[in-house]
Amino acid sequence: MHPMNDSPMKHIEDMLTAALEAGRDRLHEHEVYALLRLLGFRTPEAIFVEKARELEKADLAAFAGGRVVCKLISEEMPHRFEHGGIRFSEPDRETLLRIYGDFEGIAAAHGIPFRGMLIAEMIEGSDCVPRQLLLSLRQDPSFGPVVFMGLGGVGTEIYTRGLKDDGALFIRAAGDAPDTEGTGRALERSFFYPIVTGRTRIFSEPLIDGGKLIDAVKSLAELGDYFSFASRSTVTIEELEINPLQITDRGDIVPLDALMKISRSAPERIHPPQSGIGRLLEPKTVLIIGASANKINTGRIILRNIIKGGRIGRENIYLLHPEAKEIEGCRAYPSIDDIPVRADMAVFTIPAGERAAELLERIIDGGKAYAVTIISGGFGETENGKELSSRLDTAIVKGRAKMGGGVVVNGPNCLGIVSRPGGYNTFFLPEYKLPFIGRYGERCAFISQSGAYLVTLVSNIT
Known part of the structure; x- marks a missing residue:
């Protein structure tokens, strides 16, 4: 290599x-x-x-x-x-x-x-396990190019099915592959790598130098990255599979069979701009849509939680409200067009409906926020909601095509974000129900499909 x-x-x-x-x-x-x-x-x-x-x-x-x-x-x-x-x-x-x-x-x-x-x-070498490996590259719509390595040959599916999920295949995102030490550690956790590199008693001598396998992974990762959905190339390598990758008697690796699928197709979802993700996690300015002026609703709870965090001052919190001039000491404006800044993050709590869809389209298209967290439910759960969800997706994709990559969107129908680096909490739970005052979890990140599970987990460590 x-x-x-x-x-x-x-x-x-x-x-x-x-x-x-x-x-x-x-x-x-x-x-x-x-x-x-x-x-x-x-x-x-x-x-x-x-x-x-x-x-x-x-x-x-x-x-x-x-x-x-x-x-x-x-x-x-x-x-x-x-x-x-x-x-x-x-x-x-x-x-x-x-x-x-x-x-x-x-x-x-x-x-x-x-x-x-x-x-x-014909290449010299046994066709028995573990002298034949599988090496594969695929484009994942969420993670981009991903490299796989495992036991190969005609029995690949049987071997993989018979092994524990966490050891059957080595899987690594192409972006992480250049980290030689990290890639080596990940390979060592697989079933096959310790065997072929002489880390077990199965073979008295290594079948191959582990560095050659690491180099092979890195080469495929670099190829996949260069011809990925997000690359400058007009061609995408959707899949490259080498099976088997023969370990020869001399300790080399030789691809015996290989197939490749290519396209010019664009991804269904384009990755959001990384700068927007940074603003989402550590915002300096916040726009809240849906906080009530006269009762404690979801938006009002989130407003109080952000103020309580102390990192984002009231002067940097902007509210959208048709009548109020001020809520909790923060300025309110009757129209999106009246908001004087492009906020780092918007928090949207208005229930799904025509008005909500129009507001979101204007926020995303009008450049009033770099990132949006949509707490509201109702996007996709009903027939009408599916139409609203489709409109939201269209607005996001349209924004991605603009200079700068558009708006980062978290949600809809989500619990929100608690960011210690950003010093804010958009969970719609009052502080007395879920106080974030513990000494654990400072170097942890939790992502959960279930809000109830996440609340329980966070409650146990804080």
Whole structure:
């Protein structure tokens, strides 16, 4: 493995673009081999034969003295083994021509296009566990590019199913992979890594230097990051799977089978701007929508909690109210347009409905807040709510396309945020019910789908 730079990446991008322009969303295996070589992997010697007549002039000298693996190439049959699309042979033309004809017949029988045959050298090494690994890259809509590693070969699913969830697969976000020490520690928690690197009594000597596996993970992570939804590239690598990744008798790793799926598709959700997340967690100014002037409602409780926190002064708290001029010593304004600042964070507590949807659209589109926490429920739970939720999603996506990336949105139907770094609490619980005065949890972050669970947990540690 070697660190990549823009030169091989540009070459890779040209390869991927050519495939897309040819109407393909998958690379053929010999193309994936070429890509992997650019990443620094050793791959089997191989030639691709599109037409049978090409075998008559094919240079087979590289395979002299050994056997070869013949592979049926079709984008509609990525897993060929069980269909007879993998054959082992001596590298003589007559036998290879016969296998080519067999592959044509298999493709025809399955009603799939036949693109040709790949002839690859056989790599020395046992096909038994744990000498074959799985190495995979996928784009996750929430986390971006993610790298997986685990036991490989034809029994991958069986091995994974039979192991504990926390040890069957190594999983790491591409953004964390450059941390060599952290990636190494994460690999050590997997089932396979201690075995192949000689950390157990199963083998007297390591099968491979662990650094080679770490480098392989880092190479795939860098590739995935460069061709991710959020990257500057016009091409996205949606999936790259190497299975098996063979550990050879010499302690090297060689990709034997590989498939890749690519696209120009945009993500369903674009990541929010990180600057907005910072303002959400440590706001200097706050806008509250929904605090009552004459009763204690959800918005009023949140207003009191923020004031009580002491970090955000009343002069930096702005309220939206149709009549009141002041609530709890904080200025109130009758219209969104009257708010004199773009608040770091808005807290929205008006129940879901047409007015709420219009206000949220104006806040998101009109640049009155960098981040919004929507406490209100009713977005999505009913038929009318689903329409309101769709409007909210549309406004968010529209905002993402603007300069600066739009508004960060937390919610709807959420309990809110308690941020010790920001010195505020938007939980709609009075302080006497849930005081945040304990000495525990200062270096912890809790994220929960259940508000009741989160309140119970926080109550136990504070």
